[in-house]
Structure formats: structure tokens, C-alpha cells
Amino acid sequence: MSVLRRFLRTPEAIAGAIILAALFAMALSASLFFPGDPQAIAGPALLPPFQDWGLPLGTDRLGRDVLAELFHGSRTSLAVGLAAAAAALVIGAIVGTLAGFAGGLVDEVLMRITDAFQTVPSFLLALAFVSVVGPSLGVVVVAIALGAWTGPARVARAEVLSIRERDYVAGARVIGMHPLEIAFREVLPNALPPVLALSSVIVAAAILTEAALSFLGLGDPNRVTWGGMIAEGRTVLRTAPFLSVIPGVALVLTVLGVYLAGEGVVETTAVRRSLS
């Protein structure tokens, strides 16, 4: 496929794709390689990495297998990152399209609400939301999406404002199409590319926010998370720094992979747009 070939033309995109592929492979194979509970005790406590090949990355303070935790933690990071970004993009695209297409009072009201959300720091918003509603995976997703939808909403609105004056929108009105159908079927799909270009940034930010929430003990307590692992390792940072460093490096690589792959996608679509 030529689109795939164009995507893989830049080294950044290849690196991003490899990291993301490895991450997905980790998430999908977690219960295959580590079928038991990753939070179960697997050996002696604080075993350093590369000592026992049954436990390649060693164990934490309670004797849990770090590699198993890392694999299962990738599931949480990916699930929360993707779900929160998807929710933020959907909410943002709908709000932005309605505001841009309707104009007038609807536009004013929706954009002032967007302003209100944008002035509150998104991490504070997530923190407050989770501490009020209680930590669970769904709540964390909603909390992160709540702080992330304003960017897509603004981009979508700006795009819709320019598309709404095009002839084909007038043409849709002339054939008697309902305004809501025009907004969501004729305008929104054409406003999406610049909105989707934000997705890599949002996914990366969502993964970091989730890790930060878990680090503060506001993640889902029934799931292993990388943020939670870093928090656990913090207490023994001097004697066993690997407990914090390993999930930290995993987090950095993941965010980097999402960014690079996202850049690659943007490049690919940019070329496609200029060609057509």
C-alpha cells in the first residue's frame, strides 16, 4: 500500500511505529506471558534486575515481578491514553462543529464554556474530578478527557468557520438538507484532518496525566500502572533505583513513540492533501 510506504519513508515514523508496535505487543501478550496476577508475590523482595532469569527485571519491595507489572501496566497506559484521547477528540469535534456552524448565541455560549475549561489547569481538573468521584479506570478516562477536549474544539471551530462559507455547504442548503446533517455529514468530516493531527499530542499527554494520577495514588487501585510503580519505588529510591527507573523509561519511550508516529501520520496526510 502506497500510504503505508509513504508513512514509513521518514526514520522518525519508523522509530515511532516500532515503539508503538512493541507497546501493543506487550499489552496484548501480557496475560500470555504472565497469566497470573501481576500483583502476586513471585520471589524475594528487592531482587535487582538480571540476577534471576526467572525474574529478569527483578522484584519490588513486596517481591512482585517487575517485568510482569511492566507488561500489565502497558495495558492501563494504552487503554487510558487512547480512550481519553478518543473521548476528547469526539467531544471537541462536536462542540467545535456546533459552535462554528451555528454561530451567534450558540457559538458564544459554547466558546465561553470552552474558555472556562481552558483556564482551569487540566491536571488540577483531573485531580479534583477523580478525588470527588473516586478512582476507577472509567473515571480516570473521563477526568483526563475533561481537560483535553478544548484544544480539538478550538481547532474544529476554526476549520468549520472557513468550510461553512464554501459553495458545497450552500449547495447542501439549496437541496434542502437539514442544518444538523450539513454540520455533521458535510462539514465535520472535512474539518477533521487538522483536529486529528492533535491526537498524538493528546494521547501522549493523557498517558502522562494517567501516570501522574497513579503516582499520587489516584489511579485505579485494582490495576498495575506505571505511575503507581514509580510511586512504589520512590520509597526505596536510594537502595533500589531500578524500581522507579524501569517504569520511568517505559513511560518516556511510550510518549516518544506516540509523538513520532503521530508526526509520521501528519506528514503522510500532509503529502496526500497537497497531492489532491
Add this chain to the structure above:
Amino acid sequence: MSSPLLAVSGLAKGYHRGGKAIAAVDNVSFAIGPGETLALAGPSGSGKSTIARLVLRLVEPDAGRIAFEGDDFLALNGAALRARRARLQMVFQDPLAAFNPRATVARVLNDPLRIHGIASRAERPRRIVALLERVGLSPNLASRAIHEISGGQRQRVAIARAIATKPSLIVLDEAVSALDVSVRGDILKLLLDLQTKERIAYLFISHDLGVVRAIAHRVVILDAGRITESGDARAVINAPQSAIGRELVAATPKLHRTTAP
């Protein structure tokens, strides 16, 4: 004309630019009978396209009345307006900009049939084929994307979309201006054929008096938003009375030499 199809009177629309009020359309009145072609001609900026958009209710006028098929067209709103739009269609100047860039030919023609409940879902593919054949296109084009077909074919699709709802009036806003000269003649022939067979009236907007003479019964010449001259198309073009009319005629290329070889 006893009962005009479209009667426009005292139409006005102004815009504000930099604190100054600019009258785009100023006290314009005209009428079109069933099956008649009225041309609106004038230099760019004379308000032709604004009138088209006002007549179609794409822009709301500041003042004036529009009666369409005997009813007050400006009084219609919401669902009633959308339903009446079936009778009043438009063809745009740029045949590429007039369609959603993601659309296929079939989807473009399917929309009006679906929205106005003209054909059932099962019947629509047959109607789309019939519409394509009516405008002289191959039914094989139905599955093609809009950007894959040529400009002339696109304008035929635009005409097919306009006639899908069986309108009594089509506004043609510079509908042949962006086309190749060779394609232009074919499209004009198609428009004339549709008019004689289906008795569709046209509001034909153009700056090209050569084309106007070929298709219009009557012509209205506009300048700076006002009507300067109107009458029988041939009579006006052969002997324009207003200065702007003479200018437009002079700007039309002649097909005879003025110098000896």
C-alpha cells in the same frame, strides 16, 4: 405575463466594511415567467451573485419581497423552506467547489432524492442512472468520486442534481464561465433542451453577453447593485442604452476582423 413564477421587488442588501455601509444590491425588481430565461449581467462587483444568494435564501435581504410560485418566499422558514427548496435549485460557477470533496457522483444525486422523499431507497439507484443519462453522462460515472471526473462532467452532475427535485426555476450563477469553450456550448445546449422539454425557468447570471445572447430571453443589466437597463436580450445587446451596457458589449469578443489582412 399574468402570473410570474418569481417576482422580486425592491430587493436590497448592504454590507458593512470598515465602518462604511456598502449597498451590494439596491432596490432591484424583476420577474421571471414559467419556462423563461432571464439573464442578470453586469461587471464584477455589480451584485449579480448577491442577488442569486438572496433569491435562494442563502443570504437574508435587508428589504424587499420575493414571491415564488405565488407564495411569499421570505415568509417560509425551517422545514417549510427546506421542502420548498426542491422547486428552486442552483448551479454554481466552480463545479469543483460546489461538491463535498469526499462525495461520489452517486451520493451527490442521492441526497436530493432522499431528502425530499422523491424515490424509495430501492428505487434511487435507477433514478440516479436516469438523471445521469438525462444530462448526457454515462451511468458508469455513478461510483466515481467528484474529483475524478472532468470539469464539464462535474457541471453536468451539478445540473443533474439541480433537476433531481423537478424544480420550476434554476439559478445558474456563472454556470458556464469556468468551463472550456468547447464544453460551454454543449452545456448551453443541454440547458436549452431541458428548458424546452421540462419548462424550467432560468435565472442566468453572467458577465459574458455573448453567452447571454445565446440563451436568455430577457436581460437585466446591473451596475453597483442597481438595475441600469432591462429588456429583450437581443434588443439590449444590439443597442445598449446605458454606458455600462455599451461597455459590456464592447468587452465581448467579436468574431470578425477589424483590419484588412
